[in-house]
Amino acid sequence: MALSKDRVPATRTALELAFGKESIFISTYKKARKKRFSLHRVLNGNIVEKLHSISIQVCNQVDKWTTPGLSGMELDAQVLSQHMVFSVLGAILFGDSFLVWPSAEEFEKLLFMISEKVCYWARYPVTPFWTDGFKQYKEMCLRAQGLVEEILALSRYMKDKAGTCVTEHKINQYYEGISIFSTGTETKYAEEVWEDTVDSMAVGQDFEADAQDVHENLFGTMFHGCRTMAVIMGCVLTRLAQHPEIQDKVHAEIDLVCGGRSPPSTDDIKKMKYLVAILYESARLLPTRHLLQRCALDHDLKLSPSTIIPAGAVIALPVKVMNMDVQIWGHDVHEFNPDRFLQSFTASDGKPLTYKSKNPFCNAQSPDVPWGVEGKRASLDGKLSSKSLASNPSLLLFGGGSRSCIGRTFAMTEMTSLLASLFQRYKVEVSLEEAPDRCNINIMSQLLPSSKFTLVPRQQ
Numbered sequence: 334m335a336l337s338k339d340r341v342p343a344t345r346t347a348l349e350l351a352f353g354k355e356s357i358f359i360s361t362y363k364k365a366r367k368k369r370f371s372l373h374r375v376l377n378g379n380i381v382e383k384l385h386s387i388s389i390q391v392c393n394q395v396d397k398w399t400t401p402g403l404s405g406m407e408l409d410a411q412v413l414s415q416h417m418v419f420s421v422l423g424a425i426l427f428g429d430s431f432l433v434w435p436s437a438e439e440f441e442k443l444l445f446m447i448s449e450k451v452c453y454w455a456r457y458p459v460t461p462f463w464t465d466g467f468k469q470y471k472e473m474c475l476r477a478q479g480l481v482e483e484i485l486a487l488s489r490y491m492k493d494k495a496g497t498c499v500t501e502h503k504i505n506q507y508y509e510g511i512s513i514f515s516t517g518t519e520t521k522y523a524e525e526v527w528e529d530t531v532d533s534m535a536v537g538q539d540f541e542a543d544a545q546d547v548h549e550n551l552f553g554t555m556f557h558g559c560r561t562m563a564v565i566m567g568c569v570l571t572r573l574a575q576h577p578e579i580q581d582k583v584h585a586e587i588d589l590v591c592g593g594r595s596p597p598s599t600d601d602i603k604k605m606k607y608l609v610a611i612l613y614e615s616a617r618l619l620p621t622r623h624l625l626q627r628c629a630l631d632h633d634l635k636l637s638p639s640t641i642i643p644a645g646a647v648i649a650l651p652v653k654v655m656n657m658d659v660q661i662w663g664h665d666v667h668e669f670n671p672d673r674f675l676q677s678f679t680a681s682d683g684k685p686l687t688y689k690s691k692n693p694f695c696n697a698q699s700p701d702v703p704w705g706v707e708g709k710r711a712s713l714d715g716k717l718s719s720k721s722l723a724s725n726p727s728l729l730l731f732g733g734g735s736r737s738c739i740g741r742t743f744a745m746t747e748m749t750s751l752l753a754s755l756f757q758r759y760k761v762e763v764s765l766e767e768a769p770d771r772c773n774i775n776i777m778s779q780l781l782p783s784s785k786f787t788l789v790p791r792q793q
């Protein structure tokens with residue numbers, strides 16, 4: 334993975350319609366490199382505080398999305414997760430107006446409907462333009478693009494005219510005056526949106542693109558970020574509902590780290606290693622991508638003197654198979670066991686460590702190394718070496734090499750913040766209204782346990 338720089342660029346019309354022709358997600362490394370760099374800077378820059386505070390704001394809305402049930406507030410894990418990650422990522426990419434945007438619901442529905450259809454239409458070698466199904470799909474993609482433009486225009490208006498405080502009244506004012514934007518000012522408008530987006534994303538001179546490119550990449554980032562995070566969050570919620578003993582440990586960790594503080598601070602969430610282990614373990618059992626592919630587009634790849642992979646040949650990595658390898662993960666590979674991500678610190682002589690931490694969920698030989706440094710071999714006092722399973726090259730949750738995920742830290746921060754705020758206030762229980770062994774199929778065609786569950790307020 335490290336050697337071959339590229340993925341085969343996707344040229345199918347269905348993908349281009351959803352993501353745009355120049356999208357970072359489907360173009361060659363050469364084309365994607367600058368955008369990767371810029372987006373990486375934005376996502377890993379100074380937005381952690383904002384990300385955290387929006388996550389808490391979104392969690393405060395959770396009880397509004399529930400319906401009263403037999404034993405508490407009834408919810409669907411997938412729907413709740415999808416809604417939470419959509420709101421947070423949207424507010425980060427498009428600004429606070431996203432949270433009060435009247436078309437947000439339509440945008441969310443479209444985003445997930447497109448994500449259900451895109452692979453279906455992309456598998457045709459000749460795009461069936463003439464079918465009603467494809468025409469509908471195309472309509473959805475065009476409408477989604479229109480909505481991206483609408484939210485960018487709204488954000489811009491709020492920024493220029495209303496300062497940082499977004500109110501419903503100001504939103505209404507904007508919609509009353511919307512004709513300003515639709516009467517012959519399109520060119521200027523596109524330029525303005527572009528400038529504004531570049532400014533607000535702080536990417537300046539590194540980013541060679543036009544407004545269309547910006548819109549498409551924003552949509553692609555929403556699409557990919559929401560899809561992946563919703564799947565993992567949904568799985569965490571269903572697994573914790575099924576494993577109350579593990580959920581008790583999550584509550585204990587949150588109470589221990591936060592003390593009486595509510596909601597958890599950004600420093601608090603960095604200490605929640607058990608929660609992070611749960612995220613990794615859920616994703617190991619149900620990875621968001623089952624197969625990763627790489628290829629060297631313009632040169633042969635020499636793996637060893639006798640192994641040469643010709644230019645253009647595709648190398649596929651079966652992620653799910655690697656995640657189920659007994660030699661890597663042990664004989665309990667099929668079990669949901671988050672502890673496996675907390676027990677892998679060894680001394681340089683190979684002997685297990687007994688490291689004492691204030692957090693009892695990390696004392697299983699796991700020093701307090703924040704997950705931001707995973708992937709680097711941490712060395713404490715020159716004696717300990719970190720071999721966290723999360724930095725194990727076999728765990729390809731976020732891919733690897735030159736096309737690896739650049740939203741990794743962002744996604745882990747968002748998911749940990751959301752889960753910590755949620756579990757500080759609630760516990761989840763399998764819904765009494767649905768048999769626990771019933772299976773659902775989610776948008777990524779993965780089998781899931783029943784996703785219906787109940788939120789029960791915790792007594793602190």
Ligand code: HEM
Binds near residue numbers: 359369559626736
């Ligand atoms: C838990 C959530 C996420 C998972 C599991 C995930 C996973 C992945 C994977 C497996 C890839 C392909 C890597 C490869 O081929 O080696 C990828 C690419 C990418 N991810 Fe994520 N991702 C997540 C969240 C995010 C978020 C929140 C963002 C941005 C806000 C993001 C931005 C990107 C981008 C821009 C790429 C394309 C990189 C390229 O093609 O050069 N990801 N992600």
